[in-house]
Amino acid sequence: MSGPRPEDAPAPAWTTAREALDAPPGLPPALYLRLDGPDGARAPGRFPVALEAGETLSLDTWFNHFPLPWWRAHGAPGPLAFEAALEGPGTVVLHARAPGAAAVALARSEVEGGTVRLPVPAAAQGRLWAEIRAAGPLRLRAARWAVQAAPRPVRLSLGLVAHDREGPLAETLAEALRAAQARPEIARIWLVNQGAPFADPELRRLAADPRVSLIEQANLGGCGGFVRTMTEALATPGLTHHLLMDDDIRLDGRMLGRAVDHLALLREPRALGGAMLDLRAPTLVHEAGAAVGRFGVIRPAAQGADLATAEGLAPFAALQPVEFNGWWFFALPLDALRAAGLPPPLFLRGDDLDLSRRLTAAGAPTATPPGLSVWHEPFYAKATSWQHYYDLRNRLIHAALHDPGDPPRALDVLERLLTPALSHDYATAEWRLLALRHFLGGPRALFARPPQEIHAEVAALAPGLRPQPLDAAPEGLPVIAQPPGPVSAAAHARGFALATLALAAPRREPFALVHEKAALPGATLARAHVRSDPAGTWFRLHAPRRRVALSLLARSLWASLRYRLRLRRALADWREGAEAARAPEAWARLFESPR
Incomplete structure (x- = not known):
């Protein structure tokens, strides 16, 4: 024949x-x-x-x-x-x-x-x-x-999570609805509100659109909000992909159509990320995907590149190494999500990295195409605070779940504790000590508490130890900028020793304007200083307090020793306990939490 x-x-x-x-x-x-x-x-x-x-x-x-x-x-x-x-x-x-x-x-x-x-x-x-x-x-x-080439069928849903940022959310939702009108592949929008009921009439009108499903739930953090949209998408027949977006981005709605086109023409299953451009400097890249280093440290691709110039576009003549993309714009194949399972309830900071690792293991690694992006408030413009708790806690959890053979050493943890304790950032030291305590306490103790209760504890911690916000830095202060490269372990150790000795004679008049990443103990040396981000969007006065610093020094040494002694048991507890916490039935119970 x-x-x-x-x-x-x-x-x-x-x-x-x-x-x-x-x-x-x-x-x-x-x-x-x-x-x-x-x-x-x-x-x-x-x-x-x-x-x-x-x-x-x-x-x-x-x-x-x-x-x-x-x-x-x-x-x-x-x-x-x-x-x-x-x-x-x-x-x-x-x-x-x-x-x-x-x-x-x-x-x-x-x-x-x-x-x-x-x-x-x-x-x-x-x-x-x-x-x-x-x-x-x-x-x-x-x-x-x-x-x-023949495209694959794509039927896409969107997931938005809101928490009291109505103006940007209304603009993003309007763009998404216009995109859905132009692209029938966009089938559904889930909007999870974890804040106060919407007051803006325009936002209420947009949320009443029949293509939008509004869900009101307790504040479970970005993780809980986005996972709620994932579970809704997984339960809806016919959908192939689900796209997550932050509520405070600036969106050109045509990016949704571009995402659909790319998803339809991917060679193999991929999670598709969009770059973050700097909302304050809108031609600059903040993060075009990222590689992931030890301790879950994110290494952004092309950060600072000016896309209005040939030099800024030059990095994209080669393939950038990408393992991770944040959830400001992140589309995932639902078949891969079913295979990977949901992330554990981390509230915020690190949930996106956890899921990226799980999707990669399920055969859908992350890819961030140049030319697909949104604008977002850059992280440097947000004066850091209680997020330090989630950063450290969730990085330790991430290591336990994904890199148990190479967890952070006790000296790594000690450096994370001593750096704020000896540079007058006492509230950050307290947040990190609490993070370490909760990690060592294990998943059963942590996840037995409602996430809102934990967050309330974190947000209320150390109110008397926080730095004083300033409208501007005093004139005439010299500037200490971020060091050009990483600081060696030996240099850190010398800085800790000198800063401890300097506590014998602290100086309470600001001696310099110090960029945040340059505010190391060896640079501040028990001297008051004004701290800022490089762009000057916020300023804070950090003043030395000898008794507080010495107390934190002693507690940090004890906490790092306790970490070393209990780490092996904690790693085993987290590998077992996180599985139960990320199960669909466990998430369903969280979704029923009272508002």
Whole structure:
């Protein structure tokens, strides 16, 4: 018998991998399109973009370039091309820039209008972009990057968690609903409110949309809110993916359509992350995915890169190492979530990392494509406080669950305790001591208490030991900036010793303005100082208190010794107890907690 041969099968249609985007009002135009001509640069406006003779429209931008290294690692195999729908005469040129190399022209086409397709050569390397040069009046109606591959079906739900940030939430929800109108693949939105009932009439109107399911529940932290949306998605037939978003992001709703396009064309199952751009400096990268180091330390990709410049885009000519993406924009395949299971109830800080590790083990590692992003308040702009409790506690839990063969050593823990204790950040030392105590107490004791009760204890801790907030730093103080590299263990030890000795004669007048990551005991030496983030968004006065510091020093030494003695037992307790706490029935009981 004979039948059709594989080579006789029709080729797949061209499918959108990435649609070209114009800049909406209020978002940085330099990240979308750039228009230059004989009289200099001008704003290109919205589609259709009109060009005069001699002008050039460039797609060499964050949102409109094509990240070929990322696509070859994660996207569907098949021929790639750039397509543009034009009216009028001009030239379309396809460019590439490999890492460390000059830009090269890969292909060009002279056009009089219509749709042009420029194939991407198989030998192309690095970032791709197109330029359109007008020979006369010309209009670009639309453009896209396309792949000749069949997309997988995608049916996406969204999960939003709210806690008393109604203004940004209303904007994000409005963008999401507009995206759902344009993209029928977006099937459902779950909005979990863990704060006060909504007061904003516009937000109440948006939340009443039939595509939105509003759930009011007790404050279970970001972890509990997002897990609630996951459980709802898992219970809904027909959904393939679920996308988590923070309530305080700035969202270009077309990112949801871009996420759908990428999910449909992934080569293998992946959790898809979006980069975080700095809401205060909106062309800067805060985190474009991240690698994960020892002790669960996050190493952000391309942090600080200015995406409005060629230098800022240069890192994306190569594939960035990514193991993790935060839940400000994170889409996960539901089949992988079923296999991985839910994270334990960590309240906040570290829940996203835990789930990323579980999804990777279930066959869906994280991938963060360049050009998929949201804006978010940067972490440096938030003066740290009780979050130190969750940072340390949950990193210890993470090590117990995922790296039990290489947990933090007692000296690692001691450094985490002594650094704030000997640099006048006494409340942070108290939060970390409580975190260590709760970790060593094990999961049964911790998870037997309602998360709201634990959070209330943490938030109320050490009110008399917190630094004094300031509106600004006193004028004339010298600045101590963040050290350029990591501080060695020997340097830490010398700093601890010198800071302890300096407590014999503390100085209570501020001697310097110290950036937060430079506020080490060896730099402050029992001297009052004003602490700030590098951008100067907050200021706090830290003053030495000899008795408090010596008490914390003694308690930190005892706590680190206790950690060393009890670590093996704690690791075993957490591996067993966390499994019970992350079971669906355990989460269901938490969801029933009174508001």
